[in-house]
Amino acid sequence: MKTEKLCIIIKPGFEKKEKEIVARLSKYGKITKRQVMLLNDAILADHYAEHVGKEFYENLCQYMKSGPVVVFQLEGGEGCVKQVRKETGATRNPEVGTIRHDFGIGDTTRNVIHASDSPEAGIIECNRMFRDAKKYGVKILSSEKERTC
Ligand code: CMP
Numbered sequence: 750m751k752t753e754k755l756c757i758i759i760k761p762g763f764e765k766k767e768k769e770i771v772a773r774l775s776k777y778g779k780i781t782k783r784q785v786m787l788l789n790d791a792i793l794a795d796h797y798a799e800h801v802g803k804e805f806y807e808n809l810c811q812y813m814k815s816g817p818v819v820v821f822q823l824e825g826g827e828g829c830v831k832q833v834r835k836e837t838g839a840t841r842n843p844e845v846g847t848i849r850h851d852f853g854i855g856d857t858t859r860n861v862i863h864a865s866d867s868p869e870a871g872i873i874e875c876n877r878m879f880r881d882a883k884k885y886g887v888k889i890l891s892s893e894k895e896r897t898c
Contacts, residue, residue, distance in 0.1 A: 778825025
């Protein structure tokens with residue numbers, strides 16, 4: 750069976766919603782890695798490379814560095830990325846029933862979670878956040894790299 754992988758980031762200030770967010774995401778796959786970390790400019794510049802220079806970029810980085818983030822590797826079958834992205838909701842005006850709507854505060858930047866937008870991005874982002882995190886000099890507060898549920 751073809752498998753897909755996503756990198757999920759619970760953004761600063763929303764870590765108390767982890768249990769409820771995981772309950773929703775677990776419908777689509779299995780969390781195989783979990784790490785709590787403090788991001789820095791170097792890793793954000795690569796993670797948000799497509800947004801560097803946009804008017805919201807500085808504000809986005811300040812926010813993403815403002816507190817711990819919970820990062821997951823979620824693995825599921827074919828279509829998992831699409832399903833999780835639907836459950837996540839849109840960046841702007843997310844629909845009722847989505848994670849960004851139901852746990853959100855109506856702020857486009859502080860929009861609860863990040864979820865990889867393709868299986869290819871999922872592999873790159875998971876490698877960056879788990880395998881390469883130390884190279885970026887980020888602070889890892891706790892790590893579970895062999896998680897089975
Ligand atoms: P995310 O899906 O993690 O990826 C890019 C992030 O940039 C997005 O969530 C928001 O947090 C932020 N973002 C995207 N567009 C805007 C915008 N127009 N204004 C403010 N923040 C934005």
